[in-house]
Amino acid sequence: MDQDINLDLQRAARLGFDEAIFCSGKTVEHIARILDQAHEKGLPLLLTRLHQTQFTELPEHQRSRIDYEPVSRTGFFGSPHASNGDARVAIVAAGTSDVPVSREAARTLRYYGAPNVEITDVGVAGLWRLLDRIEEIRRMSVVIAVAGMDAALPTVIGGLVPGVIIGVPTSVGYGVAAGGQSALNSMLSSCAPGLTVMNIDNGYGAACAALRVLRALS
Amino acid sequence: MDQDINLDLQRAARLGFDEAIFCSGKTVEHIARILDQAHEKGLPLLLTRLHQTQFTELPEHQRSRIDYEPVSRTGFFGSPHASNGDARVAIVAAGTSDVPVSREAARTLRYYGAPNVEITDVGVAGLWRLLDRIEEIRRMSVVIAVAGMDAALPTVIGGLVPGVIIGVPTSVGYGVAAGGQSALNSMLSSCAPGLTVMNIDNGYGAACAALRVLRALS
Amino acid sequence: MDQDINLDLQRAARLGFDEAIFCSGKTVEHIARILDQAHEKGLPLLLTRLHQTQFTELPEHQRSRIDYEPVSRTGFFGSPHASNGDARVAIVAAGTSDVPVSREAARTLRYYGAPNVEITDVGVAGLWRLLDRIEEIRRMSVVIAVAGMDAALPTVIGGLVPGVIIGVPTSVGYGVAAGGQSALNSMLSSCAPGLTVMNIDNGYGAACAALRVLRALS
């Protein structure tokens, strides 16, 4: 199976993004071989959707090289990028169930050296919790708004904040909310002008989108 | 075709709702025959989804007996019920495109003698417009919240108002919002506790639901 | 993860609903921390979708403070509200498979001190079972009608009962019924005037909707 692994060495040069390994659905053996190849080539890697059980089953010498965070299921293999100034990104999550996704965004930004602020449990069914934090949010260049269910949070933020807004629907919920399609459609049809949207649960992608903005700024 | 018409004379006694005729898709001849039967039996009727062109093509002697309102496409055939005290229902619409549906609810309530207040263009992408009216809305026993697109309005109201909330999704919008399924799912998966939902564009049904509440109150 | 928990202390004051914790998908550790926070602040909590295995794994000192009911998967943490007069809500379930949902509604009402009557296994494919109980149902202010599959029950009730009707579709069934979307659409397109609808399996929400009506009454 080794010939099936083909790390993209040019990606960092071309786009400024290191290789990221989406671990869900990969066998532990497959992940271990990727890590070996990366280690040989001196490549750092961002590991996403690395489940606790996958991490635990990796060989000890590999585990010790990974900075693992279980809620977001992310791992940093090798050194992450140096941190870079003040926080310019707010990551706002509607409920505690959305934290695996918002934390994935936060960790991805941290890997790339982009400081950020996480604000949790400010869903609009309890509006005042959001309004209490809105001035802090307004000061950021980019807001990543993470929500499942009716996903009303990004619309309300999009009407109050002039910065770049990146909505991430989550698969949290049951009935018509199950899987996140309702939240996705809600964000796509938002009345707030200029709200952009990511795939369901794609906290990693939202962070990459934020990084594209931050680079344009610098 | 006359044998195909079978007006339900017991409905008013059984449920307290007069017969309502859903005119969309019916021929003008069919509607005219229903009106003739109702006139003979002395039955008042509420006509819904009666398009302007259908109304115009009805015979003059029938048109003159109908109180027609074109935005909501409703007609009162015969005398509506007497009005009954102060407004206990607020009908709140997110945008001007939702008015055909919110007006249908308002007209249905008026037909049954239930005073109500209409509040329009208070979508949550411009949150302050809603907050300016929220105290007025909180004083009502029932709130009918009409919205298309992301349909975030009922969730925000449901978190601020303790009364009965009836959400009506509308088919306003394009792309994933077209047809109203996104708005419907958004309302059904709302985080606000106890929000009830109607079929897409069903302003008439929302008013009937409000009337069921008002009767329980009296 | 403690900073991810942000109990909404103002909700009871604002809406009259205590905080409810949706436990499905949460880890036992997460639930335990929420209970600790609530205990410190003297907050009662309603726990929903608390699976038997989650309950069993909670620390003994927390388990002993919870009144747990396994069919509905609900727990009362702290004292529920005092019961309040005669039953004004009927909870009607089409089949025994719908009982987890109807019982969730019943338990939520009981938590908030609202007496109610449960009537089970009266699906309309065996119509006389329903007709035998219909007078009892007609005496209630609110009817919560719980049904999966073709979900014809709320329509038949809605044509016989003048009170407030809240339909709850369930995910019971297989083939096109699987997941509950058929039952949901059936209720939303009901011919009975003024039938309101909740998300699939949302017994908790139906009870909250009933409570909004009962408060308007009092």
Add this chain to the structure above:
Amino acid sequence: MDQDINLDLQRAARLGFDEAIFCSGKTVEHIARILDQAHEKGLPLLLTRLHQTQFTELPEHQRSRIDYEPVSRTGFFGSPHASNGDARVAIVAAGTSDVPVSREAARTLRYYGAPNVEITDVGVAGLWRLLDRIEEIRRMSVVIAVAGMDAALPTVIGGLVPGVIIGVPTSVGYGVAAGGQSALNSMLSSCAPGLTVMNIDNGYGAACAALRVLRALS
């Protein structure tokens, strides 16, 4: 285009069904050519979904050979089969909007000489209208139950009547009912044992299914 017409002469012998021409979407010229071919070969034809405007534009000599009925949009070209004893099929429609479909079934049965009874406007939201007719329906060998929206009618009939039940969902309605998929799924997931189902609006097919039963009986 004449080579594109290939009338199936063996079908009547093989299955006992004459050729039926589904006219929707065909040009008037195309229909006219089919009629010419059938006339030359002495074949009778059943025309379905023949819209009034298509019928009117046919040449006079062809129109005069067609027994046309506009509500069902059916035409008999040539002599229909001789009528055959007492009615053994009841065709029951929930509302007047379902009549185009129920009448198509009635006309197809009449074309094949099968007497039948049509019962209209007995939707279960007004249950007593159905119960008034139920003994008459129980005496039939086959019941075709036609309904849109929540399509609860066939379930209720299926629980009261021991004969063969053929459900036909209709595309009547708006919102989630639009197009008939809700009604279809409702019938397919019916709790009544042994309810069979046809495609949306397929009154013709329901009649053919009834004819297959009647032949097995004879």
Add this chain to the structure above:
Amino acid sequence: MDQDINLDLQRAARLGFDEAIFCSGKTVEHIARILDQAHEKGLPLLLTRLHQTQFTELPEHQRSRIDYEPVSRTGFFGSPHASNGDARVAIVAAGTSDVPVSREAARTLRYYGAPNVEITDVGVAGLWRLLDRIEEIRRMSVVIAVAGMDAALPTVIGGLVPGVIIGVPTSVGYGVAAGGQSALNSMLSSCAPGLTVMNIDNGYGAACAALRVLRALS
């Protein structure tokens, strides 16, 4: 939970169908209590979707009263009805993966004393296997055609056989076939006149529909 069980004693009298217990999703305790109630009242029961593991966990005294068949996951509790003459029903399955469903139909018919013939692995991608058996199939009053994937089998049979045809789509397959919706839609839109359709995997229902036909015949 005992009050949640409400066996329908009138069903056999009203419709000629004994109570059938759909066991999927029920706990073993729940099933055991139903069996106890039925035993006390001397009611025979047909058990469907009774998984091997559920059967094995039932108390020995109940297991011994059940005639269990694992492929169809059906059990006869008490004596089935006496067999009744020659086979008048053919049950035709496209592939071996469809056998759990076709066998459920066969077992249900056997429970009600209706002899039948099972023909398996005659999918139309190997057409000659079907044509070899077609004369045998043509002699039956009723054909139950069970198929997943493209579900072309009932259409081909419907064009060759004049009797009653009941199509049962199965959830066999992957990709767009997964879950059976493709097979269902294929059957509903069949070009063969008078093909009736059941819910996905509903072998029990197909047998009930066949029984309704057989009774009309007798």
Add this chain to the structure above:
Amino acid sequence: MDQDINLDLQRAARLGFDEAIFCSGKTVEHIARILDQAHEKGLPLLLTRLHQTQFTELPEHQRSRIDYEPVSRTGFFGSPHASNGDARVAIVAAGTSDVPVSREAARTLRYYGAPNVEITDVGVAGLWRLLDRIEEIRRMSVVIAVAGMDAALPTVIGGLVPGVIIGVPTSVGYGVAAGGQSALNSMLSSCAPGLTVMNIDNGYGAACAALRVLRALS
């Protein structure tokens, strides 16, 4: 708008396909400008989905350069390629309503000089019509099988014919067949090994796929 037209001059060299213009949804002015550009550059064009009314409104000097066929809505602008040997492609359509799609495939092949045979009205509900022609079909290298509704035709052909089979679902039909998704899914989940599938109504694409095969052969 002229800068919006950017004819792909390299396509013929790169792939062997001339530019094809999909005319549906384009204004007549837009089409006329494309034809002018092509005429100036001496490029031949294949026009697809050119509706009769669009064709009629083109300027006379352009109409005269187009070989137009109304059933398939195709036009040849400039000289088509020279015809090339015996027919190696059969285009088989289930019903006359599928002819616009099958003819589009036939015309596209003719434009590129590939002789072919059209066989119409051989749907498998009347199986013998297909079996009468099957030897002729077996002699071809490629079979394009066009069908709507249950789309069983390609499966039956795929089990009888060893050559390349390209299925084209059509949007013919109503109810669950409307739009062609049922036919598409039916073909994709076919039990016949190696059946390839095109988008709904894509007769042009099927012909291109056949041409790719024919070139590999030559």
Add this chain to the structure above:
Amino acid sequence: MDQDINLDLQRAARLGFDEAIFCSGKTVEHIARILDQAHEKGLPLLLTRLHQTQFTELPEHQRSRIDYEPVSRTGFFGSPHASNGDARVAIVAAGTSDVPVSREAARTLRYYGAPNVEITDVGVAGLWRLLDRIEEIRRMSVVIAVAGMDAALPTVIGGLVPGVIIGVPTSVGYGVAAGGQSALNSMLSSCAPGLTVMNIDNGYGAACAALRVLRALS
């Protein structure tokens, strides 16, 4: 109906976006009244989805104040904002059928004084057309990538360009592409890191998103 219009005067101050009027589905009378109100208050407006026929039916004195562009169906009422430096946004469209959407984005940017470059007909099925322009695209801060059908364009751009990428799916196409859902899902599941997505056909929203980025830059 005048009370139904409620222009949001604070929006420009709060978010930096003038009021935009979505004209599709509004009557000409309704649009005219909005223009009158805006004129009285001295508000400039951006009109989107203003169909040619709507524009033509407006009163002459209003038409003369509107800079109308028919392909994008946009109008500037009052003076647009002053242009602001060099182009920092590229708007890239896959085909000529996507131009109504890409032009809407271009016009919205122009209204707000943001210079931009339009590049059309560079779909990846003719890859070299895109590669010829890629260096020009790479120099921009923001790329709006507009595509229907398989919508592969934004993925290819996202892998070659480090700037901000905003994908806009279009409703161009037929069969599974009809309505744009395929293109939308294709963009949402793109393998290119950090691609953000808008609702189908939402060129206006893409421009607003680009403006949020440009402001963060300035």
Add this chain to the structure above:
Amino acid sequence: MDQDINLDLQRAARLGFDEAIFCSGKTVEHIARILDQAHEKGLPLLLTRLHQTQFTELPEHQRSRIDYEPVSRTGFFGSPHASNGDARVAIVAAGTSDVPVSREAARTLRYYGAPNVEITDVGVAGLWRLLDRIEEIRRMSVVIAVAGMDAALPTVIGGLVPGVIIGVPTSVGYGVAAGGQSALNSMLSSCAPGLTVMNIDNGYGAACAALRVLRALS
């Protein structure tokens, strides 16, 4: 259950394909009986979707007769066909997660003696990896392009390669990509002319389609 197995002995003669056994969902006992029957009759078999655990649980004497490959989950029972000349098929996979499907195609081709080249991890988000291999791909008669997510790979190949292209969407991905429907629709609506498509994850079918082409060539 033995009577449920009906191996199609004529298939190889009729179509040139040996029997293939789809093992997913079959019990190990069922598979073992099929192998016994095949062994008795001297039939070779291709086993697909044979999971590692199924393989391991087969009796040793059967395991020893199977050439098993775990990534593709395929087994050769009996001798595969002799290899036949140079590779004329390229199997191109977008990512390593697509390898189970591309390998299934490769193994099926190998079983039938058709040499082929596998090229992996050339998704178009890293375009240069594909362009590096494009000349090699262009030399093949048939290209099987395997991709999930946005599935842009076959479109790009289809615009660069004149040979036969067979797209296989995979179920790789999450959110809107989950299950493979997005990838499928993307391929079906491809702008590249003549791209043919298989069911999701159907590597076996793609190989069969390629074999049909190769035979036409020989």
